[in-house]
Structures are given as C-alpha cells and as structure tokens.
Amino acid sequence: MRIFIFFLMSISTMVQAMEIKNLKCEGQTNPVGITKTHPSFSWTFVGDKTSPEQGGFRIMMATSIEKLKYPDIWDTGPTSNAGTGPYKYLGEPLKSGQKVYWMVTVWGNNRGVLHSEPSWFVMGDIKNPEKTFVPPVFEQKKGVVKITLNPKDKGRVFEGIGGVSAGASTDLLYDYKDPYRSQILDLLFKPKFGAGFQHLKVEMGGGENSTCGSEPSHAITREELKNPVSRGYEFWLMREAKNRNRDLILEYLPWSFPGYLKPNIYTKESAEYFVSFMDVAKRDWNLDIDWVAAAENENYTDRDWLVNEVRPLLDARGYKKVKIQGPDDNSGDWQIFEAFEKDPEFDKVVEASGYHYITGREFNENMVDGRGRPTTDKAKASGKPLWASEDWSWTGKDWGGAGALNLARLYNKFYIRDKITKTLIWAPIGSIYESVTWDKAGAMKANSPWSGYYEVWPTIWATAHTTQFAEPNKWQYLDKACGLFDAATYKGSCVSLKEINSDNWSMIICTEKAETLEVKIEKGLSDKTVTVWKSDENNQFVQQKSISPKNGKFVINLDAKSIYSLTSTTGQQKGHYTIPNETAFPFPYSEDYEDRKAGDLPKYHSDQTGSFEIAKKEDGTNCLKQINPEQGYDWMRVYRQSNIKPNTLVGDINWKDFTCSVDVFIDGGDVELGGRVQGSYLKGHRLMLEKTGNWKLVFDKTILASGTIKNFDGSIWHHLKLSFKEKEIKAFVDGVLLTELTHNTGNGYVLLGSSYNHNLFDNLKVFKE
Numbered sequence: 045m046r047i048f049i050f051f052l053m054s055i056s057t058m059v060q061a062m063e064i065k066n067l068k069c070e071g072q073t074n075p076v077g078i079t080k081t082h083p084s085f086s087w088t089f090v091g092d093k094t095s096p097e098q099g100g101f102r103i104m105m106a107t108s109i110e111k112l113k114y115p116d117i118w119d120t121g122p123t124s125n126a127g128t129g130p131y132k133y134l135g136e137p138l139k140s141g142q143k144v145y146w147m148v149t150v151w152g153n154n155r156g157v158l159h160s161e162p163s164w165f166v167m168g169d170i171k172n173p174e175k176t177f178v179p180p181v182f183e184q185k186k187g188v189v190k191i192t193l194n195p196k197d198k199g200r201v202f203e204g205i206g207g208v209s210a211g212a213s214t215d216l217l218y219d220y221k222d223p224y225r226s227q228i229l230d231l232l233f234k235p236k237f238g239a240g241f242q243h244l245k246v247e248m249g250g251g252e253n254s255t256c257g258s259e260p261s262h263a264i265t266r267e268e269l270k271n272p273v274s275r276g277y278e279f280w281l282m283r284e285a286k287n288r289n290r291d292l293i294l295e296y297l298p299w300s301f302p303g304y305l306k307p308n309i310y311t312k313e314s315a316e317y318f319v320s321f322m323d324v325a326k327r328d329w330n331l332d333i334d335w336v337a338a339a340e341n342e343n344y345t346d347r348d349w350l351v352n353e354v355r356p357l358l359d360a361r362g363y364k365k366v367k368i369q370g371p372d373d374n375s376g377d378w379q380i381f382e383a384f385e386k387d388p389e390f391d392k393v394v395e396a397s398g399y400h401y402i403t404g405r406e407f408n409e410n411m412v413d414g415r416g417r418p419t420t421d422k423a424k425a426s427g428k429p430l431w432a433s434e435d436w437s438w439t440g441k442d443w444g445g446a447g448a449l450n451l452a453r454l455y456n457k458f459y460i461r462d463k464i465t466k467t468l469i470w471a472p473i474g475s476i477y478e479s480v481t482w483d484k485a486g487a488m489k490a491n492s493p494w495s496g497y498y499e500v501w502p503t504i505w506a507t508a509h510t511t512q513f514a515e516p517n518k519w520q521y522l523d524k525a526c527g528l529f530d531a532a533t534y535k536g537s538c539v540s541l542k543e544i545n546s547d548n549w550s551m552i553i554c555t556e557k558a559e560t561l562e563v564k565i566e567k568g569l570s571d572k573t574v575t576v577w578k579s580d581e582n583n584q585f586v587q588q589k590s591i592s593p594k595n596g597k598f599v600i601n602l603d604a605k606s607i608y609s610l611t612s613t614t615g616q617q618k619g620h621y622t623i624p625n626e627t628a629f630p631f632p633y634s635e636d637y638e639d640r641k642a643g644d645l646p647k648y649h650s651d652q653t654g655s656f657e658i659a660k661k662e663d664g665t666n667c668l669k670q671i672n673p674e675q676g677y678d679w680m681r682v683y684r685q686s687n688i689k690p691n692t693l694v695g696d697i698n699w700k701d702f703t704c705s706v707d708v709f710i711d712g713g714d715v716e717l718g719g720r721v722q723g724s725y726l727k728g729h730r731l732m733l734e735k736t737g738n739w740k741l742v743f744d745k746t747i748l749a750s751g752t753i754k755n756f757d758g759s760i761w762h763h764l765k766l767s768f769k770e771k772e773i774k775a776f777v778d779g780v781l782l783t784e785l786t787h788n789t790g791n792g793y794v795l796l797g798s799s800y801n802h803n804l805f806d807n808l809k810v811f812k813e
Contacts, residue, residue, distance in 0.1 A: 063090040064150055064160040071130075077168035081137035086129030087148050087160065095152020100124045102149040102375070103131065109145050109162050114406040116415050117144060121375030121401070124343050126153070134377035134420070137174035142167040155681075177418070179461055180527035182538070188599070189561045191525050193540055193549055195568035199521030202541055203465040204293060205455065205511050206243025207232070207472025208434050209281055210341070211255025211299070213486065215650050217475040218277040219493035227621040228490050228498055232472055233288040237619035239487055239504045240511035243293040244285050245337070245433070245468055246278040248321050250300030252676045253653045253724065254341075256476045256483070258300070260655035262324050263317060264672055266304045272320045274328040275657065277645065283329045293516060296321060297337035297372055303674035310346035315353035319361055335369050335396070337433070341679065342374040342400060347383065347390050355393045367395040372433050374400035378423045385422065397423065398433025402462060403454060407438055407446040412453040412534045419462040431466040432458050439474075440487040440503030443581040444605070448502035452579075452607045453554045455510050456537040460526050466516075469507075477650050477793065478697045479723045493648065497626035505584035505618070509577065509609045512616040513550035514541045525551070529559055542569060543613075550611040559602045563593075563610075570612035571596045577616060579607040585618045629696035632811035637666040646692075652724050654690020654798065656805075667709075667806040670798040688726060691716065691797035695810060700791040703813045705765040705776075707806040710735040710758055713799025717764040720792040728792050731766050731775045731782075741775050741783055749775070749783040761806075767813065 231238035249259030339345035404414035474486025525540035721728030737756025
C-alpha cells in the first residue's frame with residue numbers, strides 16, 4: 045500500500061510540473077519533405093499550480109543545435125502570447141533540402157521559464173523557390189573598390205540617430221552639478237560637438253521597475269489624471285536636449301503603468317493617460333513632442349485602441365501633428381505589415397514602424413552579421429519609415445567586440461540590408477549605480493555626481509561619424525553608393541548621403557581589413573575639398589589630411605578595423621572638457637532632504653521599484669515619501685524577476701562595515717532599512733518594521749530573526765538602525781536592541797523600502813561607530 049501511495053504521489057508531482065511537448069512543424073513531428081517555404085509550428089503546453097497557463101513564448105530556428113542559442117535562421121523574440129500555434133515562420137524563404145533545427149521557450153503566466161528539447165525538419169524539393177535578399181557589393185578592380193556618387197541616385201531620407209533614455213538609465217545624471225552636468229549634456233546633444241544625438245525617446249514612467257530601476261508616473265492615481273504632475277527627470281532631460289538642438293526629435297514610450305489602469309492597458313482611460321504626458325510637457329516645460337510610441341515597450345500594441353482612442357484623442361487635444369510609431373516590439377519579424385496590408389485604417393494611423401534589436405543580441409564582434417529580425421520585402425515595399433527603435437544595449441567603453449566599431453557597422457548595415465533610416469540606441473548614457481542591472485550599458489558613463497567625474501567613451505565618437513555628417517530629414521541616402529566590400533560580412537561597408545537642397549555629400553565607412561577606394565563624384569555634387577575624419581582603437585574622431593579631388597575623382601587608402609567619415613561639409617569637431625577626478629561616495633553620509641523642493645527627486649537615491657519623492661511634513665520641514673498607492677501594471681511581468689515592493693538605493697557598493705539609521709513614519713504596511721544591499725532585487729540584510737510593531741531581520745528571502753515590539757505606537761515617528769561589523773549584525777528600533785547575530789559578511793548599498801503606502805523617511809545617516 046505504501047508503495048502504491050508513493051507511486052500516486054510521484055504521478056501527481058509529475059503532472060504538476062510545467063512541460064512543453066508535441067513540437068510539430070506543419071502538424072508533423074520531425075517531418076521530412078516540407079515544401080512550404082514558410083511553414084507553421086505548434087506545441088502543447090502543460091502548466092503547473094503556479095502557472096496553469098502559458099504567458100508567452102519564443103520560437104528559435106537555426107542551422108544547427110549549437111546555433112539555437114543565437115538563432116541564424118529565425119527568432120521570434122519573447123512574445124506575450126498565450127497561444128501554442130500554429131504560428132507561421134516569417135523569415136527568409138527556406139531552401140530545398142535544408143535541415144532546420146528548432147525549439148520553443150515558454151513562460152508561465154505567473155513567471156517560470158521552460159525550454160523544449162530541440163526538434164527538426166527537412167525541406168523537400170521546392171518548385172519556383174523565392175528569391176532571398178542579396179546585399180549590394182561594390183565593384184572592385186585590381187584590389188581597388190569603385191564607388192560613384194551620383195546626385196540623381198535614388199534613396200530613402202535619413203531620419204537620424206538617437207538615444208533611448210529609459211529603464212532608469214539616466215538616473216544619476218540629474219544629480220550632477222554644473223559645469224559638469226552641462227558638459228555631459230553638450231557631449232550628448234550639442235550638434236557637431238559630440239555624439240549629437242538627433243532623436244531622444246524617453247520613458248513615460250509608471251512607477252514599476254523597467255530595467256535598471258523605476259521612473260515615476262505623471263499621474264499615479266485616477267484623480268491625479270485630471271491634473272497630471274511633472275515628475276522625475278525625463279521632462280528635464282528633453283528640455284536640456286532641446287536647448288542644445290532646437291531640431292531635436294522627441295518621442296516617448298511606456299514600460300509600466302499605474303495600478304488604476306490594470307488589467308487592460310488599452311482603454312479610453314489609458315489613451316487619456318498617454319496624451320496627458322504631452323500636456324505636462326507643454327504646460328510645464330514648453331516642449332512639443334513629435335512622436336508617441338503608443339504601445340507597451342516590447343509587448344506590441346492594440347489596433348482598435350490606436351485607431352479608435354489614441355489618434356482621435358490626439359487630434360481633439362490639438363496634437364494633430366504628433367505622429368504614432370509602433371509597435372516598438374522585439375519580436376515578430378515586422379509582422380505588423382501583414383496587418384497593415386489588410387487594414388488601411390490601421391496602416392494610416394501608424395506613420396512609422398519600429399522594432400528592437402534588428403541584428404539580434406549576440407554581443408560580440410560577430411554581432412553585426414547576426415540575422416536578428418531583418419525587415420521584410422513587404423515592409424520595404426510599403427514606403428513607410430522603418431526604424432531600429434531600440435538597439436545595441438552594450439558598453440560604449442569597448443572599441444572591439446560589441447562596442448563602438450560594431451555600433452558604427454550596425455548604423456550602416458541597417459540601411460544597406462533593411463532600408464532602416466533611423467536607429468535609436470539604449471542607452472545614450474549610463475548613469476546607474478554599479479551592480480544594478482545593466483550598469484555598464486551606455487554610449488558614455490556618468491554615475492559619480494558627488495565628484496563630477498564622467499567618462500567619454502569611444503561609442504560617442506562612433507556615433508559622431510554619422511550625426512556630424514548628416515541631418516535628419518535634410519539628407520538622403522544614395523543607394524548605389526551604399527554597400528559592402530565583401531559579400532560574406534557586414535563588417536566592411538559604406539553608406540553615402542547627399543544634402544537634399546545642396547551639392548553637399550558625406551560617406552560613412554567601416555572597415556574590417558585595409559581597403560583602397562576610388563571615388564568618382566558626378567556633376568551636381570561638390571568636387572571641392574574633401575574633409576576626412578577617422579577613428580580606430582587607439583584614437584577616435586581625429587581629423588585627417590584633406591583631399592583635393594582631380595577631375596571629380598580621388599583615391600583614399602583606409603586602415604583596417606576603422607571608421608571614416610568623408611564629407612564636402614565643414615564644422616565638425618571633437619568636443620572636449622576637463623574632467624575632474626573620481627572620488628568615492630561621501631562617507632560618513634547624511635541626508636535630511638532639505639536641499640530640494642517638495643515633489644522633486646531626492647539626491648543620489650536610485651529607485652528600483654515604486655516612487656520616492658521629497659514631501660513636506662506637518663512641521664514644514666522636508667522628508668522622503670513613497671507615493672505609489674498600489675502595485676502597478678508591471679512591465680515584462682511574465683518574463684522578469686519582480687522587485688516585490690518599492691525600494692530605493694543610496695551609497696557605495698563597497699560599503700562593508702558601517703552603521704545606517706533613519707527616522708520613519710509608517711502610514712501603513714511596513715518600512716525597511718537595509719544595508720550591504722547588492723543591487724536591484726532586495727539582495728542584502730534588511731530590517732522590516734510594520735505599523736503593528738512586528739519586525740523582521742531578513743537576508744534576501746530568509747528571515748534571520750523576528751518579534752513584536754510591546755506597546756508599539758504606530759502613529760508616531762520611529763528610529764531604525766542597523767550596524768554591520770564583519771559578521772556581527774545588530775538591529776535597533778528607537779535605540780532598543782532587537783537582535784544581535786552573526787551572519788554572512790558582505791558589502792553594498794543602503795536601502796530604504798516600503799510597502800505600497802505613503803510611508804515617510806527622514807534624517808538618513810551612514811557612519812562608523
């Protein structure tokens with residue numbers, strides 16, 4: 045009997061485990077002889093108690109099992125789709141006799157990820173095979189590359205290079221003081237000085253974690269939506285960027301949403317929420333927004349909502365000139381054009397189409413040759429502007445690998461292969477505490493506002509090789525002068541552009557090996573002095589000896605693994621400032637929140653979830669307040685680890701032995717004081733205190749000690765203190781020792797945490813006893 049019961053329990057356990065099975069191509073398991081060039085796929089999902097339903101999926105196809113990690117045939121990217129197929133393959137047409145390996149990754153509706161075993165199929169004999177895209181390759185004679193610049197050449201209009209300030213990636217820049225803050229902004233946005241980003245897309249904050257932290261919402265409650273509030277730093281950043289470049293293009297996109305918009309973020313009320321962001325920009329900052337990405341970042345969009353709610357509301361509120369871009373997704377191989385073809389009204393409303401990570405996410409020197417999600421023939425034929433609306437996501441410090449040279453190659457590739465005319469990178473600047481998620485991403489670095497120190501990385505100058513030589517909507521590509529040096533790789537390439545209303549021209553060239561170019565300039569384009577700028581691993585954006593064409597021709601020798609810009613224009617420069625020395629975060633440290641106004645962000649704090657802002661106490665002095673009244677609509681809730689509750693970091697990752705203390709007023713729920721916290725996900729020692737007087741000392745998710753304070757008065761302020769000395773940890777409330785124990789040693793930040801209540805903090809101190 046015991047054996048039988050154990051057997052039943054084992055079956056029960058097996059049934060409860062998440063499972064993917066029955067992978068099928070065209071309804072068959074591992075079929076041979078598939079003749080459809082775009083077959084369909086399906087599978088069966090079996091849920092568990094935590095996630096009874098599928099929350100999302102990703103299909104990967106490759107030429108070998110090993111390459112499924114970075115698929116070289118097709119990759120849908122993560123999708124928030126509960127269906128299990130059939131789903132049609134949308135990549136390049138498959139070929140006769142081709143063997144294809146594929147697998148599926150699924151996410152449960154309450155998180156939890158599962159990978160299928162690889163499956164496969166073999167293509168049969170395809171009659172009338174479709175043509176696949178072949179990149180243009182320049183003619184070569186005796187080792188000399190021949191390029192002709194013809195003013196009558198056709199090509200798309202260049203729409204710019206830009207950056208995406210989102211996911212709290214610009215967090216600490218706001219805390220810099222002038223002149224250093226102004227210097228950084230010049231290097232980012234001032235034309236013909238530094239990177240000269242021409243388009244700025246910002247996050248419309250929702251109060252939940254959106255990658256490296258959380259950004260506050262302009263309307264955290266339904267009542268506040270009637271009179272939205274300017275919060276955070278994105279409005280400020282747009283204003284500063286626009287001050288430096290009046291032609292800068294502005295756009296915004298949401299990641300998370302306040303709780304009152306749950307569960308359906310595509311409603312009439314959410315359209316009001318979207319449009320009210322522009323009201324704040326205009327009312328408080330005199331900013332005119334050019335584009336709205338009316339979607340949820342990397343989670344597609346909703347056709348009926350755009351057509352019936354967003355576009356009509358934009359028009360009614362005086363924003364007829366504001367255009368909609370979408371779907372701003374990272375999956376689907378431009379499948380929105382399948383919908384556009386059948387729906388003229390939808391097609392009309394979406395005036396540009398952007399996708400993320402067009403070349404994939406394989407962050408190494410071969411990234412530029414990754415398949416990613418190339419634009420389709422249907423997308424190119426539509427005539428609609430095509431954007432890489434978020435791409436790259438790497439450290440700008442590197443020259444090789446996935447760094448600066450790779451990014452310049454991507455800028456060129458996106459036009460040569462995809463006819464993409466605008467690329468936006470995440471992030472233009474890395475202003476994030478060390479060890480927080482994606483802390484090394486950015487074209488440059490600025491995460492030491494207390495010292496004024498920042499780093500100008502090679503990627504700033506790799507970007508300048510395009511932005512300082514062509515302006516959005518004023519220049520167009522010359523298609524016959526855009527191509528590769530070698531058909532096998534995008535590592536060596538050239539794109540050429542002309543100014544629409546003049547005879548000026550520019551060429552942006554990336555090399556893998558040394559090249560010799562002979563350039564012929566046709567009548568109608570300037571054949572006067574050619575200015576040359578070069579970047580390589582050792583020196584970036586250095587002006588070279590100018591060239592004087594003879595009879596409309598010139599020859600130039602190019603070094604390997606370099607970026608060159610050739611132009612008939614002038615005025616480019618490598619902006620430079622004297623940067624102060626870096627110093628550690630000030631210690632001892634204290635913060636009474638009196639140096640900024642109510643409603644502003646607290647200095648040096650980095651919200652990871654929730655929203656903390658300066659507020660007034662009853663006595664008229666300032667304190668810190670957690671303002672989100674409830675958990676919001678969490679971005680990537682199916683795929684990403686949750687931050688659980690509002691919390692904000694401050695300090696130095698290297699702090700080890702110290703004491704931290706803070707005054708707290710518990711409006712409801714609980715508050716936390718943490719130390720030796722490592723990053724975004726509440727990793728460290730934290731003292732939790734509830735309004736009832738219950739307390740816990742927690743390490744990560746483990747309760748080390750707990751109790752209840754007798755005769756606790758939850759209606760008054762209290763004082764929390766944590767002391768760390770090697771493995772010895774002490775926790776106090778109101779000067780009374782709650783517990784003393786030995787536990788893991790470590791290092792990290794100080795944390796202030798709160799439930800979703802309007803809890804208050806004041807007089808934060810970090811010192812050594």
